[in-house]
Amino acid sequence: MKTTPPATLTAANKSLRAALESDPRLRTGMRKALPDWIKRISRLALTPEVETQLVAALDRLWLLPFSALPAGSDLLIFQHSRLPKCREAMVEENDHRGLRLCALFELLMSLALQGNSVFPQNPLHLARLAQQAIEAGPTDDDRLGPLLELLVDAQGSGVRAGHNPFQLADANQVVLSEYERSLGMAEPAWKAPHKFAQHCQELSADAAFQADWARLKKSFPLDRFRDSAGILRRSALPERYWQPPTYPDLRTTREQFQVSFDVFCWKWFLYGMRRDEPLPDKLTFTFTPFGTQIFIPGYWSLDVTRDLVWKRILKLHRARGVARQGVKLASGQKERRAQLDRLVKADTHAKANGLKGASRYRFLKQAAGLTEATEDRQVRRLLEQARKQAGKHLRSKGA
Numbered sequence: 001m002k003t004t005p006p007a008t009l010t011a012a013n014k015s016l017r018a019a020l021e022s023d024p025r026l027r028t029g030m031r032k033a034l035p036d037w038i039k040r041i042s043r044l045a046l047t048p049e050v051e052t053q054l055v056a057a058l059d060r061l062w063l064l065p066f067s068a069l070p071a072g073s074d075l076l077i078f079q080h081s082r083l084p085k086c087r088e089a090m091v092e093e094n095d096h097r098g099l100r101l102c103a104l105f106e107l108l109m110s111l112a113l114q115g116n117s118v119f120p121q122n123p124l125h126l127a128r129l130a131q132q133a134i135e136a137g138p139t140d141d142d143r144l145g146p147l148l149e150l151l152v153d154a155q156g157s158g159v160r161a162g163h164n165p166f167q168l169a170d171a172n173q174v175v176l177s178e179y180e181r182s183l184g185m186a187e188p189a190w191k192a193p194h195k196f197a198q199h200c201q202e203l204s205a206d207a208a209f210q211a212d213w214a215r216l217k218k219s220f221p222l223d224r225f226r227d228s229a230g231i232l233r234r235s236a237l238p239e240r241y242w243q244p245p246t247y248p249d250l251r252t253t254r255e256q257f258q259v260s261f262d263v264f265c266w267k268w269f270l271y272g273m274r275r276d277e278p279l280p281d282k283l284t285f286t287f288t289p290f291g292t293q294i295f296i297p298g299y300w301s302l303d304v305t306r307d308l309v310w311k312r313i314l315k316l317h318r319a320r321g322v323a324r325q326g327v328k329l330a331s332g333q334k335e336r337r338a339q340l341d342r343l344v345k346a347d348t349h350a351k352a353n354g355l356k357g358a359s360r361y362r363f364l365k366q367a368a369g370l371t372e373a374t375e376d377r378q379v380r381r382l383l384e385q386a387r388k389q390a391g392k393h394l395r396s397k398g399a
Contacts, residue, residue, distance in 0.1 A: 009053075009113075010052075010059075012060070013059045013060050013063060015172060016063055016175060016176070017063060019172065019176060020063070020176070025183060026179050026180070026183070026185075028183065029179045029182050029183050030179075031062055034062055035062065037054075037055045038051075038055065044081045046080065050080050053080060054076060054079075057076045057080070057109075057113060058073055058076055061073060061112075061113060063175070064113070064178070065175070065179050065182045066115075066116035066182065067112070068124055071128065072112060072124050075109060075124060075127050075128060075131065078131055082135075083102060083105065083134070086102065086134050090102070095138065096154070096156060097148075098138070099156030099157075100148050100152045100153075100154075100156035101130050101133050101144065101148070102134060103152045103157070103158075103159070104130050104144065104148055104151060104152050105134065107151060107159055107166060108126050108127040110166065111166065112124050114168050114171040114174065114175075115168075115171060115174045115175045115178055116178055117174055117286075117287045117288055118171075118289060120290070126147070129143065129144060130144060164289075164290075164320075165320060165321050168319055168321060169320065170319040171319070173315060174287050174316070174319050177286075177287050184282075186283060186284045186285075188309070188312060189285055189308055189309045189313055190283060190308070192306060195283075195300055195301070195307070196282065196300075199280050199297075199300075200280060204278070209268055209278070212264055212268070213273070213276070213278075216261065216264060219260070220253065220257045221253075222257075225254065225257055225261075229274075231272045231273070231274050232261060232272050232273045232274075233271060234262050234265035234266075234270065234272060235258060239293075268280075269281050269297050280299070281297035281298075281299075283295070283296055283297060283300055283302075283307070283308070285313045285316065287317070287319070287320075292313070292316060294313070339369060339382075340368075340382065340385055340386035341386070342367050342369070343364060343379075343383060343386045344383075344386045344387065345367070346368065347364060347386075349363075350363050350364060361376045361379055364379055365379060
């Protein structure tokens with residue numbers, strides 16, 4: 001799989017960092033000190049081009065809010081130092097499965113550098129397993145076999161594409177949303193923050209709420225159940241429809257607490273408590289590997305037009321590369337693909353028959369149904385699109 005060119009990745013990193021540093025709240029979520037990557041990798045004796053590419057990838061990893069920096073940096077160093085030698089040996093030995101493992105590894109690393117919300121499993125963990133399989137050489141261990149069949153073509157030269165893209169159209173937008181999520185920032189998408197503020201005020205003034213909280217504090221050693229940020233959290237909601245996540249028998253204090261705390265949060269529309277401060281559920285939108293979720297708290301009387309900044313939500317949703325849809329548009333796209341197919345076949349025929357210059361372009365225009373007035377440079381652009389379409393079609397078939 002082709003990696004992102006270092007210049008492109010460096011520009012994306014620069015743009016992302018500028019966006020983070022321009023927002024005081026987002027800036028607080030950034031790691032504090034960028035490591036001296038050059039010093040760390042100097043012993044590898046890489047070429048200047050590979051070194052530039054590795055540093056850009058390491059910078060990207062450092063910028064991601066949820067990335068496992070030590071593990072990820074080790075994998076990136078392997079990718080840019082030892083992996084090329086492994087691939088060369090596999091080519092010499094005609095090891096097709098090994099080459100497919102290399103392609104799988106690079107695909108997983110590419111996904112990992114786009115954010116934490118892109119892939120349904122941990123790509124760094126799977127990349128580590130792929131690395132171990134690559135370095136172990138041919139074995140009977142086929143744990144990664146099903147993934148290879150799903151994601152990598154038979155030659156190991158491309159990926160088996162589906163409808164969900166391997167490369168986001170705007171990965172920076174997704175990473176920025178992950179920073180907001182890590183900091184609990186839902187407010188940028190709100191037009192009606194007063195609804196949240198009103199709920200908070202009503203909670204604080206509600207004697208019944210305070211009495212419930214006092215009962216929990218008396219019944220449980222709460223400090224045992226707080227997370228690293230000092231927050232008590234209710235159980236996470238499953239996707240799409242409500243289903244009780246567990247069947248506790250209430251024999252342990254932890255189970256008794258979690259069931260009681262979930263009911264407490266249900267009564268008052270909370271996701272948790274920070275010491276004595278209630279943390280109400282917020283109106284949120286979240287990018288996930290499968291789509292974009294919008295959560296509307298039960299206390300929030302939603303006005304679809306006045307409560308949400310839809311431009312912001314749609315910008316995140318479209319970061320995946322969602323194409324415009326519609327009956328007429330689909331018909332036009334089908335005709336366009338057919339035209340590009342004709343153009344590729346005509347170009348192959350023109351080359352086989354030695355057509356060049358004006359006669360070649362005249363033949364291509366006639367085959368594609370273009371007028372004679374169509375500029376030659378427009379034909380060249382269409383040919384470029386046609387070749388890309390043909391390559392994408394072959395990858396999706398796993399040819």
